[in-house]
Structures are given as C-alpha cells and as structure tokens.
Amino acid sequence: MKPIEAKETDKKSILDLSVDDLRALMKQWGEPAYRARQIYEGLYKHGHKSFEAITNLSKDLRQKLNDTFTIRRLRQVDAVTSAKDETRKFLWQLHDGYKIESVIIYEGKRTTFCISSQVGCPLDCKFCATGKMGLLRNLTPGEIIEQVLQMSEIIENRPSNIVYMGMGEPMLNYEAVIASARVLGDMEGFGLAPRRITISTSGVIPGIYRFADEEQPFSLAISLNSVDDEVRKQIMPISKKYPIEKLLHAARYYTEKSGRLITFEYVLLDKFNSTQQDARKLVKLTHSLKSKINVIPCNSDDPLYRPPSKEKTAVFRESVNDRSRRITLRKRKGWEIQAACGQLYAENEKRKKKSKN
Ligand code: SF4
CATH class of the missing domain: 3.20.20.70 (Aldolase class I)
Structure with missing residues (x-):
C-alpha cells in the first residue's frame, strides 16, 4: 500500500500530547497550569472536535490552539x-x-x-x-x-x-x-x-x-x-x-x-x-x-x-x-x-x- 504524502500545511495533532505535554505548553505560553486540564477534559471527556467548542478557555487561547494544532479525526x-x-x-x-x-x-x-x-x-x-x-x-x-x-x-x-x-x-x-x-x-x-x-x-x-x-x-x-x-x-x-x-x-x-x-x-x-x-x-x-x-x-x-x-x-x-x-x-x-x-x-x-x- 503506497502512502499518500501528508500536506506540508498539516498541523500537529493535539491528541498526540499527554496532559504533561499540555501543562508544559501552557507554561510556555504563559497560561495557568489548570488550562491544560480544561483542554484535556474538552478533548476526551466531552469529545469536542473544535477548539471553539471548549468555551471555558479564553477566546485568545482558543485561537492560539487553533493556529497551532488540529483535533484530528480518522x-x-x-x-x-x-x-x-x-x-x-x-x-x-x-x-x-x-x-x-x-x-x-x-x-x-x-x-x-x-x-x-x-x-x-x-x-x-x-x-x-x-x-x-x-x-x-x-x-x-x-x-x-x-x-x-x-x-x-x-x-x-x-x-x-x-x-x-x-x-x-x-x-x-x-x-x-x-x-x-x-x-x-x-x-x-x-x-x-x-x-x-x-x-x-x-x-x-x-x-x-x-x-x-x-x-x-x-x-x-x-x-x-x-x-x-x-x-x-x-x-x-x-x-x-x-x-x-x-x-x-x-x-x-x-x-x-x-x-x-x-x-x-x-x-x-x-x-x-x-x-x-x-x-x-x-x-x-x-x-x-x-x-x-x-x-x-x-x-x-x-x-x-x-x-x-x-x-x-x-x-x-x-x-x-x-x-x-x-x-x-x-x-x-x-x-x-x-x-x-x-x-x-x-x-x-x-x-x-x-x-x-
Ligand atoms: S497482528 Fe497479532 S496475530 Fe497478527 S501477526 Fe501481528 S502479532 Fe501476530
């Protein structure tokens, strides 16, 4: 089976990040640590398919996440x-x-x-x-x-x-x-x-x-x-x-x-x-x-x-x-x-x- 090349513009899947990775990222972005847990819950507990839907995050953070990652689905x-x-x-x-x-x-x-x-x-x-x-x-x-x-x-x-x-x-x-x-x-x-x-x-x-x-x-x-x-x-x-x-x-x-x-x-x-x-x-x-x-x-x-x-x-x-x-x-x-x-x-x-x- 010959793979189809991924597009260069493909963003990284946020589902590949552990909760610890998310914590480190929030720290790097100057966000409070609890944001990591909110993202994590939004993705897995609530199964949100867009950052826009994780409404307990600030608008800016949702935008930044959206610019950086994708919530990939098969x-x-x-x-x-x-x-x-x-x-x-x-x-x-x-x-x-x-x-x-x-x-x-x-x-x-x-x-x-x-x-x-x-x-x-x-x-x-x-x-x-x-x-x-x-x-x-x-x-x-x-x-x-x-x-x-x-x-x-x-x-x-x-x-x-x-x-x-x-x-x-x-x-x-x-x-x-x-x-x-x-x-x-x-x-x-x-x-x-x-x-x-x-x-x-x-x-x-x-x-x-x-x-x-x-x-x-x-x-x-x-x-x-x-x-x-x-x-x-x-x-x-x-x-x-x-x-x-x-x-x-x-x-x-x-x-x-x-x-x-x-x-x-x-x-x-x-x-x-x-x-x-x-x-x-x-x-x-x-x-x-x-x-x-x-x-x-x-x-x-x-x-x-x-x-x-x-x-x-x-x-x-x-x-x-x-x-x-x-x-x-x-x-x-x-x-x-x-x-x-x-x-x-x-x-x-x-x-x-x-x-x-
Ligand atoms: S998928 Fe499981 S059963 Fe099949 S070859 Fe691999 S190890 Fe063996």
Whole structure:
C-alpha cells in the first residue's frame, strides 16, 4: 500500500500530547497550569472536535490552539456490520493515506472496542491476515485514541472495554500504546477504568517485563496459541526469539509483581494445537499461574489454518475444564465480515483487488 504524502500545511495533532505535554505548553505560553486540564477534559471527556467548542478557555487561547494544532479525526472509508451478531468493523484512513481497522464487539452488556496499534505488523503469525502485510508504520498515541473517539461518536456510546488486539503488536509500539492507554484510562481524560483496557502481546518478553516493572494499571493478555515450542515457532515466528519457557517466566513475573491475573489467548488451529494432549499440557504449564484462558476457534481463511471440528473443540475445552475451570470459549464474533481475531485487513486487500478488475 503506497502512502499518500501528508500536506506540508498539516498541523500537529493535539491528541498526540499527554496532559504533561499540555501543562508544559501552557507554561510556555504563559497560561495557568489548570488550562491544560480544561483542554484535556474538552478533548476526551466531552469529545469536542473544535477548539471553539471548549468555551471555558479564553477566546485568545482558543485561537492560539487553533493556529497551532488540529483535533484530528480518522476518515471513515468503510464500515460493515455483521447481520449475525452486530459486530461492526471500520476501515479508516490516516492523514498520510495509510489505512487501519477497528472493530466493535457486542457481548451481553459489554461493548468492546478492538483497536489497532500499528499499520500492519512485523510478526508474521501464520494464521493472521495482518501479519501478511508486514509493518508499514507505528501509530501515534493520537491515532490510537482517534479510533476510540470516532467509534464512540458513531454509536453515541462509550465502550465498556478496550482491547489492543487489532492490527499490530502493541509491545513493539510501547510508548505510543501506553501513552494512549493513559489518556483512555484517566478518569479526567476519556474515563474508562484502566483494568478494562487490555494490552495484548504475542509474547514480546521485554515488553512484558517493562509493563510489570512500570506497574502499569492496565490488563495484560498473552496470545499463547501453543505450548509446544516447535509448533509455536511454526505458527508464530516470534517464538524463535522468545521461547515458551521464558515467556511463561515473564508471565509469572508480571502476575507476582502486580498481584493481578493474566489472560492467555489460545487460538485453536486444527492439526496444530487442539488435541487432548495439547489441552493437558496447557493446563500443566499454566495451572500455577494466576491466569485465565480464552480459547478462540481459528478464523483464518487460509486452508492450512482451519478451526478444529465442534467435537474436537468441545473435547479440548472439557480437557482443560476438567482440571482448572478457568477456560472460556469465545465465539467467533464477526467471522463473516472478516472482523474476527486474525482477519483484519484481508478484506480490504480483496476489495481493492476486486475494484481494480
Ligand atoms: S496475530 Fe497479532 S502479532 Fe501476530 S501477526 Fe497478527 S497482528 Fe501481528
């Protein structure tokens, strides 16, 4: 995908600034420090799209902000809603022409926003459409937040949960991911409880240690997908660098240091990781960790990576439940609109090809 060059006149997005950056700016502009909080609340609590609308600021300050910054919003290119379960997928265009996707998943009372952290992803997990794109660039904090603001505006409601499980590996864009989560999880910012924000990693170990050492208040999930190093290397090349034993060591470090539970995501792939033996090994390796396991039948269109049969899935689930009762089987939400885990971007590629023909 070839990026469209940003116009030279493009102003900086104010959504890329933290509240501390705003404080420093107000100081530099000779404004009282509380102005930073007023701007912050105007942007995230009230979701204002123009400085003019933040009426508790002086006219001069609004003008100065307007001359210097923009309150950027993503351009909606496409949106699809699943007729089956109302899952909604959005395709956005960034200011430089790159495209990303985000998804809204409804489950009971929960409204979960699944957001992207990179354009593409460098990790090449074999069952994942995004992985086939390679990495095009990291998103900025503002671009990550824009997805949430935009979807909240569209559904005229706020999410109950946010998961960083869209395009990209969050731990490889750590600073921007944490900066965005701080705004989203700040009661004076967007206002979601931090534990309702989940950062998900495919196993970038240094990121897990950093997350633990910095005592981040957000939830952590690891996309495990196999407990056999050889199999994991085949389906997730990142495992060559970060083997399972070291990954589980990092997971334990996090749970012990934070006192919190960790979630293991386990995508069930027929012929790779879904036997009763795999289930037993999964329990053996994780039972002493403060954790829960989410099992998700694979969503790949690739004939090599298919979900196991319903019967096999049930046996796997029972084999884990027999021993630990910590497993949830997630439904394949958004499957038919290519919005489920591992499917983001594939549909855009197909559509593009179709429209060229
Ligand atoms: S599953 Fe996640 S980490 Fe793996 S290639 Fe896809 S987006 Fe990247």
